[in-house]
Amino acid sequence: MNAEAYYLKWLNDAYFDEEFRAELKAIEGNPEEIEDRFYKDLEFGTAGMRGVIGAGRNRINRYIIRKATQGFVNFLLERRNTIDTSRFEKSVVIAYDSRRKSLEFAMETARVMAANGVIAYVFDDVRTTPELSFAVRELKCMGGVMITASHNPPQYNGYKVYDETGCQLVPHLADALVEHVEAITDFEQVKIMDRKVAVENKLLKVINEEVDLPYIEMVKRVTFRPELLKSSNLKVVYTPLHGTGGHTISRVLKEMSFSNLIKVEEQMAPDGEFPTCNQPNPENVEAFEYAIKTATKYDADLLIATDPDCDRIGLMIKDGNRYRAINGNQIGSLFVEYVLSSRKNLTNAHFIVNTVVSSDLAKAQAEYYNVSLRKTLTGFKFIGEQIEKDPTLFVMGYEESYGYLFDPHVRDKDAVMGTLMAIEMAEYYQSQGLSLSEVLENIYKRHGYFVDETISKTFEGKEGGEQMKAIMSRFRESSESLFKYQSKIDYLVDDTGLPKSDVIKFYLDDLSWMVLRPSGTEPKLKVYFSICDEDFVKAKQKLDYYKTHMLEKVLS
Structure with missing residues (x-):
């Protein structure tokens, strides 16, 4: 069926409630909107399923959540036959963030x-x-489910799924899940129980401190010098940017006796409208406006x-009299330096993990x-996969997209741990007479200046998706006619030892590269640059040159 046929079917289907069908009725006669909402099913990407909230098969709503969950539970029940069931209860755990409809989706x-x-x-x-x-x-x-759209704008929500290790699904498991979801061709196939009945039958259980307490105790153990926090200046x-972190991070730091936390009060309360920052993404300096x-007020x-x-x-x-944002690779480099210099009895068997688009x-x-x-593909599930192989030898993992982990009891990036580690790290170097800016400069002097950006x-809608595919095809098939490079790795075609993925990496010289990759969570094409030189000015000049010339070719 085409988009219009799907639209008419849903519009007249009594399975959907009146409010839902009224939203569909409101777009009658709007072919562009109908096409965008119905031209495809909302897909599972790098971090689960994420989309704009609304009525339609290419939107996230209670019915899409139900269908995805029926597929997921079918997948889990089948998977129980292949795992040690004596270790796992026939249960899942569900959490949700502060976004619009997150609680509703969690209950569905x-x-x-x-x-x-x-x-x-x-x-x-x-x-x-x-x-x-x-x-x-x-x-x-x-298994587990997290209702969140991470740092997307307010109109988005999402659905992340986890296996029994607490890790998001790696490709072969994700493919199996998608098969189960796609096998549900009618919403009548979805089983659903009244909430009250589920509670009475002990199939829905509310949890809090029984998980909060051991989680917080585990986070507190990642520190190397906890005594520094007690006497910190x-x-x-x-700021949690109106999200979930405020309460947990405040509690952790209070229990660690750190008393110099200055909260951005306007942004501490969870609020899915994100009234003070429309894009609550700590990658963007605009998100720090209130911070x-x-x-400045408190120096x-x-x-x-x-x-x-x-x-x-x-x-x-x-940095002197101003505040300077540092990027995800620089934060990662500071963490690597602090952790590796602080850990004792490390051997070559111990390992850190980052991704093919993170700094070398x-x-x-x-x-x-x-x-x-x-090195792994993009997506923390691949870092979690490496941890599962050798959890006792894992030291830390990170992605350039501002995600870090320091303990194998969690298999996803953890900003609670990251906050605690960042404060202890800054306090330690301050006690040594060094700012974080100076530490970063020392790392560059030792290893070379790595300049990353x-x-x-953004490519919205069906047309945008087709444009991204065309760009990737052009660079995959005709790159030699577009620009000069030393070598190319096509992770969709070449034998890299990693799962196949729509990623192309061009080495510009021995230590510098550019990567093209469609985002798995947003309608965006990402272009990654990593330039290395012994001299910072030369590295920056190289970066500016490649940005100017390559972006024209990417977007032309």
Whole structure:
């Protein structure tokens, strides 16, 4: 069926409630809107399923959530035959963030799970993504669901799924899940139970402190020098950007006796409208607007922002009389330096992990401290997969997209840990007479100046998706006629030892590269640049040259 046929079918289907069909009725006679809402099913990407809230098959709504959950529970029940069931309860754990309809979507998920005989543990209030990952393992569940659209704008929500290890699904598992979801061709195939009945039958259970307490205790153990926090003079401004992190991070720091946390009060309360920052993404300096005002008022030393589901962390550091944002690779390099220089008895068997679009500075740092570096595709599920292979040898993992992890009890990026580690790290170097800016400069002097930048171009709707495919095809098939490069790795075609993925990496010289990759979570094409030189000015000049010339070719 085409989009119009799907639209008419849904418009006249009594399965959908009146409010839902009224929304569809309101777009009657608007072919562009009908096409966008119905030309395809909402897909699972790098981090689950994410889309604009609304009526339609290419939107996220209670019916799409129900269908996805029925597919997921079918997948989990089939998977129980291949895992050690003595270790896992026939249950899932569900968490949700502060976004529009997050609680509603969490309860729809629980009702479908319960109707299929699976116990649904649901948190009593908003929780962070890393705590959901931890909860899967702590409660010995066979899977987990996180209702979140991470740092997307307010009109989005999403649905992330986790396996029994607390990790998002790697490709072969995600493919199996998609098959189960696609096998549901009629909403009547979806089982659903009344919430009250589910509670009475002990198939829906509300949880809180039984997971909060062990999670927080685990986070507190990632520190190397906890005594520094008790006597700290470091002034830290923190904002959760209206998301889930405020309560948990405040509690962790209070229990660590850190008393110099300055909260951005306008942004502490969870609010899915994000009234003070339309795009609550700590990757963007605009998200720090209120934090900078607060920091200036109190002459703070460090600014920290976490995204709505608290898996990403952004930092701004004091540099003279101003505050300077540092990018995800620079934060990662600082963490690598602090962790590897602080950990004792490390061997070459121990490993750190980052991705093929993250800085190669990590490789130089790993070699310097005699540990291994493992490279994965983009997506923290691949880092989680590496942890599962050797959890006792894992040291830390990170992505350039502001995600970091320091303990194997969580299998997703964790901005609660990241916040604690950032404060302790800044306090330690301050006690050594060094600012974070000076530490970063010392890392560059030792290993070379790695200048990194990621540029994203948005391609909305069906036409935008086709444009992205055309750009990737052009660079895949005709790159030699477009520009000069040393070598190319096509992760969709070449044998890289990694799963196939729509990523192309061009080495511009031995240490510098450019990557093209469609985002798995947003309608964006991402262009990553990483330029290395012994001299910062030359590295920056190279970056500016490639940006100018390559972006024209990408977007032409």
